[in-house]
Amino acid sequence: xxxxxxxxxxxxxxxxxxxxxxxxxxxxxxxxxxxxxxxxxxxxxxxxxxxxxxxxxxxxxxxxxxxxxxxxxxxxxxxxxxxxxxxxxxxxxxxxxxxxxxxxxxxxxxxxxxxxxxxxxxxxxxxxxxxxxxxxxxxxxxxxxxxxxxxxxxxxxxxxxxxxxxxxxxxxxxxxxxxxxxxxxxxxxxxxxxxxxxxxxxxxxxxxxxxxxxxxxxxxxxxxxxxxxxxxxxxxxxxxxxxxxxxxxxxxxxxxxxxxxxxxxxxxxxxxxxxxxxxxxxxxxxxxxxxxxxxxxxxxxxxxxxxxxxxxxxxxxxxxxxxxxxxxxxxxxxxxxxxxxxxxxxxxxxxxxxxxxxxxxxxxxxxxxxxxxxxxxxxxxxxxxxxxxxxxxxxxxxxxxxxxxxxxxxxxxxxxxxxxxxxxxxxxxxxxxxxxxxxxxxxxxxxxxxxxxxxxxxxxxxxxxxxxxxxxxxxxxxxxxxxxxxxxxxxxxxxxxxxxxxxxxxxxxxxxxxxxxxxxxxxxxxxxxxxxxxxxxxxxxxxxxxxxxxxxxxxxxxxxxxxxxxxxxxxxxxxxxxxxxx
Amino acid sequence: xxxxxxxxxxxxxxxxxxxxxxxxxxxxxxxxxxxxxxxxxxxxxxxxxxxxxxxxxxxxxxxxxxxxxxxxxxxxxxxxxxxxxxxxxxxxxxxxxxxxxxxxxxxxxxxxxxxxxxxxxxxxxxxxxxxxxxxxxxxxxxxxxxxxxxxxxxxxxxxxxxxxxxxxxxxxx
Numbered sequence: 185x186x187x188x189x190x191x192x193x194x195x196x197x198x199x200x201x202x203x204x205x206x207x208x209x210x211x212x213x214x215x216x217x218x219x220x221x222x223x224x225x226x227x228x229x230x231x232x233x234x235x236x237x238x239x240x241x242x243x244x245x246x247x248x249x250x251x252x253x254x255x256x257x258x259x260x261x262x263x264x265x266x267x268x269x270x271x272x273x274x275x276x277x278x279x280x281x282x283x284x285x286x287x288x289x290x291x292x293x294x295x296x297x298x299x300x301x302x303x304x305x306x307x308x309x310x311x312x313x314x315x316x317x318x319x320x321x322x323x324x325x326x327x328x329x330x331x332x333x334x335x336x337x338x339x340x341x342x343x344x345x346x347x348x349x350x351x352x353x354x355x356x357x358x359x360x361x362x363x364x365x366x367x368x369x370x371x372x373x374x375x376x377x378x379x380x381x382x383x384x385x386x387x388x389x390x391x392x393x394x395x396x397x398x399x400x401x402x403x404x405x406x407x408x409x410x411x412x413x414x415x416x417x418x419x420x421x422x423x424x425x426x427x428x429x430x431x432x433x434x435x436x437x438x439x440x441x442x443x444x445x446x447x448x449x450x451x452x453x454x455x456x457x458x459x460x461x462x463x464x465x466x467x468x469x470x471x472x473x474x475x476x477x478x479x480x481x482x483x484x485x486x487x488x489x490x491x492x493x494x495x496x497x498x499x500x501x502x503x504x505x506x507x508x509x510x511x512x513x514x515x516x517x518x519x520x521x522x523x524x525x526x527x528x529x530x531x532x533x534x535x536x537x538x539x540x541x542x543x544x545x546x547x548x549x550x551x552x553x554x555x556x557x558x559x560x561x562x563x564x565x566x567x568x569x570x571x572x573x574x575x576x577x578x579x580x581x582x583x584x585x586x587x588x589x590x591x592x593x594x595x596x597x598x599x600x601x602x603x604x605x606x607x608x609x610x611x612x613x614x615x616x617x618x619x620x621x622x623x624x625x626x627x628x629x630x631x632x633x634x635x636x637x638x639x640x641x642x643x644x645x646x647x648x649x650x651x652x653x654x655x656x657x658x659x660x661x662x663x664x665x666x667x668x669x670x671x672x673x674x675x676x677x678x679x680x681x682x683x684x685x686x687x688x689x690x691x692x693x694x695x696x697x698x699x700x701x702x703x704x705x706x707x708x709x710x711x712x713x714x715x716x717x718x719x720x721x722x723x724x725x726x727x728x729x730x731x732x733x734x735x736x737x738x739x740x741x742x743x744x745x746x747x748x749x750x751x752x753x754x755x756x757x758x759x760x761x762x763x764x765x766x
Numbered sequence: 767x768x769x770x771x772x773x774x775x776x777x778x779x780x781x782x783x784x785x786x787x788x789x790x791x792x793x794x795x796x797x798x799x800x801x802x803x804x805x806x807x808x809x810x811x812x813x814x815x816x817x818x819x820x821x822x823x824x825x826x827x828x829x830x831x832x833x834x835x836x837x838x839x840x841x842x843x844x845x846x847x848x849x850x851x852x853x854x855x856x857x858x859x860x861x862x863x864x865x866x867x868x869x870x871x872x873x874x875x876x877x878x879x880x881x882x883x884x885x886x887x888x889x890x891x892x893x894x895x896x897x898x899x900x901x902x903x904x905x906x907x908x909x910x911x912x913x914x915x916x917x918x919x920x921x922x923x924x925x926x927x928x929x930x931x932x933x934x935x936x937x938x939x
Contacts, residue, residue, distance in 0.1 A: 268927055301769050301770075337924075342884070344884050344885075345885075345924075383771055385771055386771065388772070427885060428902075428903060455768060459769075465768055467778055469776060469777045469780070471768075494817030494900055494903040494904075495817045497814060497816075498806055498814045498815065502806065506799040506802065508799060509795055510795040513798075514792060518787075521791075522784065573798065579809060579811055581813065582811055582895055585887070585896040586896055586922040587889070652892070652894070653894040655887070655920055655921075656922065657924045663930045663931055664931050664933035665918070667892075668891070668892075734783040734784070745790060745791075748794070749794070752798065762811055762895050763893060763909060764810035
């Protein structure tokens with residue numbers, strides 16, 4: 185860091201106005217200096233960050249409208265949609281939320297971190313245009329095909345169920361478009377390396393985003409392998425691929441793409457930890473090693489969908505459930521420690537040293553960047569992570585497969601975790617990249633809490649209903665007689681109320697963000713409005729040794745481990761109570 | 767600072783709480799990964815994935831032979847009682863489970879599951895045991911009912927607009 189003026193979060197400020205800066209060897213490079221961070225912003229990248237972010241928000245809104253319709257249908261008392269529209273909206277919701285919203289925003293994140301943190305130009309405008317047009321056309325094709333009723337196959341589109349060819353072609357276009365954006369990202373990093381725009385190693389956030397990009401390549405190749413033959417089959421050109429083969433490869437896309445999210449989300453945690461509290465990683469080697477563990481081990485989760493399938497045996501299932509040992513889980517447990525620990529160290533250094541948790545209670549909870557990321561961390565870890573590893577245990581899957589425990593799990597990871605973290609990020613990206621300060625800030629400050637509360641209720645309601653056997657992806661659980669008791673119905677009601685709250689949180693977010701992009705006060709020429717960052721209590725703190733100053737995080741981590749163990753072994757007990765089977 | 771390049775000497779071994787936590791997490795991961803092979807040998811509930819290739823037509827023919835030989839009560843969905851220790855067949859198709867199985871508690875049966883059309887999900891309620899049912903695959907489970915009663919089989923893999931109506935039955939006496 186240069187010894188320029190720094191603001192309270194330790195970021196270098198710069199008085200320079202936005203200009204087109206000449207660079208040696210090239211003429212008229214289009215960039216400006218960020219008024220808040222002092223980092224150079226590539227104007228090409230800025231354009232594509234904006235386009236991708238806008239498309240992401242549109243998909244988020246489409247998926248969100250789908251979400252509320254589904255939540256109000258599964259809540260048996262309301263049972264809103266007709267049967268055909270339920271599965272149609274289910275397909276729409278899944279693809280817009282899990283694929284389109286996530287991929288568009290992740291492309292924006294890749295362009296953002298590579299160009300701004302490495303101080304380099306986006307590799308190619310043309311490539312970025314090709315990418316975003318392909319993704320956009322693909323997403324429109326998929327959504328239109330679904331809405332005209334030609335793809336009532338749910339997101340997984342398991343063969344022999346068959347949708348209109350446009351559905352598969354749309355998904356292929358989105359996948360290839362994303363791959364092209366990832367290529368643009370790697371090329372940008374290569375240029376930064378070649379031109380030495382940074383010294384030493386890349387920043388941790390770039391490292392994590394690169395890990396996400398690597399996993400994305402593997403993921404999207406799986407998508408191509410499974411979707412191209414299925415597309416050709418839907419045209420009637422080739423015979424039907426084997427449905428078990430389809431499941432195996434599809435989940436290399438379906439689950440692994442969620443691991444891209446995990447990786448991107450963790451990078452966002454580090455980014456927002458720095459932006460909101462000035463946190464710095466305690467040990468870069470530990471954080472980076474954990475990202476490498478993701479790259480090496482995280483694709484195992486695709487096997488978790490095949491644990492009660494025919495045709496794959498116990499050895500295959502046990503090995504692929506854990507790769508002999510849960511090293512990707514270890515990686516998440518490491519990040520789950522190092523992120524809050526870095527916040528704790530930073531807060532204690534600012535003078536918030538009292539007791540175990542003064543660092544946490546004095547954290548900037550009114551800053552939606554902080555609350556978004558910290559609530560994301562808690563929901564992802566305590567609900568998403570614990571349930572995910574347990575459901576993905578080979579034998580325990582017998583009492584969980586295709587029940588509502590599964591969506592209960594992934595709404596905690598992808599929505600309470602990834603989406604909430606990305607919302608927190610957008611509270612910074614919009615002021616920094618769209619150069620407008622948020623409207624109605626008090627509403628923005630409570631939005632993460634509203635969304636998090638809704639998602640927690642939704643997730644827990646689904647999980648408990650699933651524990652009572654309620655099936656996922658079912659329009660009506662009472663249509664063929666009374667199978668489930670009042671407790672299961674109560675839990676579906678809890679999930680429904682959670683769905684309403686989460687939808688209100690999502691709608692608030694979308695309206696605030698769109699409103700800000702259109703009508704927000706311009707912050708060109710000055711720093712973005714500070715969402716609130718903790719002020720140092722003392723001028724200079726006598727640093728206690730670092731390992732002593734993370735004891736609050738250690739206590740949280742031990743609570744986490746105990747919760748994990750209790751839930752895990754309770755599930756083994758529940759499994760032991762069902763009929764013997766082999 | 768995670769948004770800036772780290773100092774050149776960033777490659778350091780973990781220490782303090784971080785080191786302790788990594789150790790604890792590693793041990794926990796090891797315990798979890800050992801639980802699965804342990805349960806495989808000692809536990810009563812395992813999903814071994816035993817399966818054989820079968821065409822939907824062949825499987826349907828086997829189901830018909832099984833129903834013919836073992837029916838105890840005629841009907842649209844006949845009640846069929848396989849001999850204790852014997853083979854039981856269950857065909858999933860849009861949108862029913864065929865036939866109704868009648869089993870004896872404490873006896874072991876070899877249950878064959880397959881589909882005549884698309885994928886289905888075998889979900890025995892309220893016991894809550896779930897297995898995937900695939901066309902082209904004869905999914906073989908060795909099952910030992912231990913509670914008496916009438917148990918619905920819910921389809922829990924989306925199979926079409928009638929999915930929610932696809933409920934079968936297992937009777938255990």
